[in-house]
Amino acid sequence: KILVLDFGAQYTQLIARRIRELGVYCEIWAWDHDPAQIAGFGAKGIILSGGPESTTVAGAPRAPQQVFDAGVPILGICYGMQTLAAQLGGATAAADQREFGHAQVELVAPDALLDGLQDRPGSPPRLDVWMSHGDHVAVAPPGFTVTARTERIPVAAMANEARRWYGVQFHPEVTHTKSGQALLRRFVVDICGCATLWTPEHIIEDQIARVRAKVGSDEVILGLSGGVDSSVVAALLHKAIGEQLTCVFVDTGLLRFNEGDQVMATFAEHLGVKVIRVDAAERYFKALAGVTDPEAKRKVIGNLFVEIFDEEAGKLANARWLAQGTIYPDVIESAGSRTGKAHVIKSHHNVGGLPEHMKLGLVEPLRELFKDEVRRLGVELGLPREMVYRHPFPGPGLGVRILGEVRPEYADLLARADHVFIEELRAAGLYDQVSQAFAVFLPVKSVGVVGDARAYEWVIALRAVETVDFMTAHWAQLPYEFLGKVSNRIINELRGISRVVYDISGKPPATIEWE
Numbered sequence: 001k002i003l004v005l006d007f008g009a010q011y012t013q014l015i016a017r018r019i020r021e022l023g024v025y026c027e028i029w030a031w032d033h034d035p036a037q038i039a040g041f042g043a044k045g046i047i048l049s050g051g052p053e054s055t056t057v058a059g060a061p062r063a064p065q066q067v068f069d070a071g072v073p074i075l076g077i078c079y080g081m082q083t084l085a086a087q088l089g090g091a092t093a094a095a096d097q098r099e100f101g102h103a104q105v106e107l108v109a110p111d112a113l114l115d116g117l118q119d120r121p122g123s124p125p126r127l128d129v130w131m132s133h134g135d136h137v138a139v140a141p142p143g144f145t146v147t148a149r150t151e152r153i154p155v156a157a158m159a160n161e162a163r164r165w166y167g168v169q170f171h172p173e174v175t176h177t178k179s180g181q182a183l184l185r186r187f188v189v190d191i192c193g194c195a196t197l198w199t200p201e202h203i204i205e206d207q208i209a210r211v212r213a214k215v216g217s218d219e220v221i222l223g224l225s226g227g228v229d230s231s232v233v234a235a236l237l238h239k240a241i242g243e244q245l246t247c248v249f250v251d252t253g254l255l256r257f258n259e260g261d262q263v264m265a266t267f268a269e270h271l272g273v274k275v276i277r278v279d280a281a282e283r284y285f286k287a288l289a290g291v292t293d294p295e296a297k298r299k300v301i302g303n304l305f306v307e308i309f310d311e312e313a314g315k316l317a318n319a320r321w322l323a324q325g326t327i328y329p330d331v332i333e334s335a336g337s338r339t340g341k342a343h344v345i346k347s348h349h350n351v352g353g354l355p356e357h358m359k360l361g362l363v364e365p366l367r368e369l370f371k372d373e374v375r376r377l378g379v380e381l382g383l384p385r386e387m388v389y390r391h392p393f394p395g396p397g398l399g400v401r402i403l404g405e406v407r408p409e410y411a412d413l414l415a416r417a418d419h420v421f422i423e424e425l426r427a428a429g430l431y432d433q434v435s436q437a438f439a440v441f442l443p444v445k446s447v448g449v450v451g452d453a454r455a456y457e458w459v460i461a462l463r464a465v466e467t468v469d470f471m472t473a474h475w476a477q478l479p480y481e482f483l484g485k486v487s488n489r490i491i492n493e494l495r496g497i498s499r500v501v502y503d504i505s506g507k508p509p510a511t512i513e514w515e
């Protein structure tokens with residue numbers, strides 16, 4: 001396994017994902033993580049990530065001595081290389097201008113990391129890479145050879161072959177660096193000697209063994225939401241412990257069209273998982289009556305979920321464990337915010353914690369996985385591709401897509417309109433091209449003509465966005481013809497809707513959801 005020490009770069013998670021794609025397990029720890037643990041981790045190689053700081057400033061983050069004492073290969077990327085240079089006796093320099101974007105590096109001396117890589121014919125060999133830095137290494141430290149340079153910087157890569165310590169100024173983890181994945185493979189497989197065993201089958205086998213060892217013959221409960229993470233946990237645990245797993249699925253009345261029946265069909269009927277379905281729509285609508293403030297609505301929905309889940313769990317006297325769909329980015333983020341180093345603040349507000357008195361142990365089999373790994377696991381476990389690659393859906397569901405007060409008739413109209421939109425996106429081959437798409441119910445009446453009479457009816461807004469991380473997003477430029485077709489279908493098929501609009505706001509300032 002590989003350890004990635006995080007100096008705070010945007011790209012750090014990407015480094016870990018790329019390495020996992022190669023089939024090698026790795027973890028991300030903060031650069032100031034307890035050094036004793038770094039020494040004890042048993043990494044076969046250590047990667048130092050990029051970061052926003054400057055090594056030329058006093059008190060800049062440093063790699064702990066344990067990294068060098070570990071006796072394993074080291075790869076410094078961007079800031080990671082600069083700190084290698086600064087700590088090992090080389091020199092770094094601050095530039096007056098940042099360099100950001102495509103660049104070409106010239107390979108000037110062969111080493112185990114770069115030798116033989118070449119993106120275009122010619123001599124010396126050149127690589128097309130992605131740069132994003134201010135500072136650079138001016139002088140490589142003693143024992144290091146300069147292996148690459150560019151027109152702008154004298155040290156674009158450096159190597160100490162005897163110790164197997166390497167540094168690159170560019171970002172191999174970004175797809176714009178053509179040979180980036182080949183370079184990372186060189187490092188983790190050839191230089192560090194890691195085996196490529198981190199595959200879906202292997203992960204499943206490993207987790208099954210770990211879950212069995214942890215829970216023994218105890219019973220486990222899981223809140224199944226229909227979302228990707230809890231669905232994969234359900235399939236995985238079912239495979240590991242079969243009848244010892246009970247899922248509680250709360251149908252809030254605020255789910256996607258027919259979602260309740262689909263969840264039951266997939267899990268209970270098809271996979272044979274024990275699922276308790278709680279039809280709680282009436283309770284939700286009652287609790288939400290008269291509530292118009294978005295945050296208040298979220299609270300009502302979240303609290304009611306906890307209440308219902310608690311009631312159901314109380315009936316399962318033998319349950320000792322609670323399974324959850326926590327994934328690796330959740331873990332990194334909460335670690336980041338604990339140490340105050342998170343540069344990205346995400347408020348992904350899932351349904352709040354469960355009551356203290358439940359006293360259940362936690363089973364979190366996806367804790368080490370990225371979302372793309374979770375999806376591959378889901379497919380391997382036999383979940384329908386359509387479910388596994390679905391757009392995200394907020395915990396409060398349609399509750400935050402019906403502006404203002406939530407009423408059952410609004411929810412019904414919205415679920416149907418949304419279904420038309422999604423069905424058409426799939427039919428047009430556009431579903432996977434947008435990151436998230438949905439309909440929103442606007443409780444305003446506008447004039448329509450129905451037959452010969454004027455009618456005042458509701459408005460549906462369509463929203464579709466493209467985004468990588470959901471922190472910023474562009475509205476999707478869906479074809480007019482397509483939008484026209486969706487609008488016609490919604491207006492013709494749904495009584496009570498006489499107008500459809502398309503949301504053309506970017507995030508920021510508009511959030512993806514309307515509430």
Ligand code: XMP
Nearest residue numbers: 349350392393394395396436470511512513
């Ligand atoms: P916003 O609206 O903040 O949404 O741009 C970013 C992403 O988060 C989802 N989202 C939520 N997910 N509970 C959730 O589990 C929520 O309350 C919630 N609000 C927004 C949203 O769907 C988008 O993917």
